[in-house]
């Protein structure tokens with residue numbers, strides 16, 4: 001655990017995660033921590049039931065309305081976006097996790113001729129990942145989302161594709177309704193559940209997290225994988241603390257809390273419903289919730305999901321950027337901006353956003369590097385707010 005996470009932990013549960021304990025101590029600590037979290041969950045649950053039932057459905061509808069109102073831009077419009085490369089970078093991360101998870105699950109099969117592969121895309125949005133599934137040759141896609149207009153766009157996108165796989169679409173609040181009851185075949189079992197950039201919306205209350213995780217796990221085969229991407233609350237809290245006020249960000253993103261870090265920690269940060277307003281240039285403007293990862297892990301465990309890994313995007317990038325396929329994909333998806341830029345029509349960041357790369361190019365002048373792939377500092381700061389997670393269904 002790094003220093004950022006231990007800070008966040010201390011302020012969230014006042015527990016001490018000493019590094020040099022023997023296994024017995026570790027086991028004891030883990031057990032104690034478990035009891036502690038369960039205790040807090042009970043209290044929080046009572047609190048939620050008393051206070052947030054009426055308010056919560058309105059926040060979900062704000063989220064649904066927000067996503068329903070986003071237009072489908074064509075590629076030419078997207079190219080003009082200030083965050084064109086950042087969006088491509090996020091798509092590259094999703095492509096790798098989706099492709100590698102499917103590859104791993106296929107490699108573990110006893111029957112290598114079994115081609116069937118069923119995916120549940122939980123909070124699928126407009127179907128931005130359909131092409132990724134087509135490339136991985138899945139056979140059945142189930143997409144669910146709270147935003148009815150997004151589901152219609154997703155259907156349309158599938159309708160315009162080559163329809164290499166079967167698909168069904170479910171318009172539902174996945175933090176309050178059970179997907180199992182809405183499937184065309186209630187006995188279907190998924191190989192993989194993917195929840196991209198969406199899981200944090202359920203962290204409004206304990207019951208919503210449980211329903212969301214139940215939807216991720218209930219119809220997943222034993223051995224199947226639940227993977228996704230979401231903001232890293234430890235990093236969000238670190239930046240809040242560092243800024244000294246209740247708001248931070250740059251020219252592409254901003255995060256605003258009701259209180260400062262000191263005010264929040266003095267009052268005790270809620271495990272659920274710790275709301276902030278997130279703004280991402282041109283695409284997102286709505287409330288989100290901090291995800292306290294140990295609680296997510298504990299609730300996942302109660303639904304048979306065991307953590308395989310959790311990695312921040314910068315770490316994930318470092319581990320995956322090399323290798324022919326991955327670097328080709330980085331290039332192909334234009335996930336990094338070429339510097340110095342060729343495309344003058346695209347809005348760039350401020351000159352200081354590229355100081356790191358100018359310095360790098362100057363220092364390597366002997367190596368005849370003319371252009372290099374990068375992201376502007378502002379886009380990189382937004383990208384490194386996120387993490388990738390993966391859980392295995394064990395029972």
Ligand SMILES: C[S@@+](CC[C@H](N)C(=O)[O-])C[C@H]1O[C@@H](n2cnc3c(N)ncnc32)[C@H](O)[C@@H]1O
Pocket residue numbers: 060063064067122123124125126127128129144145146147150172173174175176195196197198201202
């Ligand atoms: C940032 S978008 C991500 C969409 C898609 N997964 C992707 O990566 O392109 C977040 C999505 O979460 C959906 N969402 C938010 N809360 C939800 C809920 N309670 N149930 C189902 N979908 C939800 C929104 O409607 C939106 O489509």
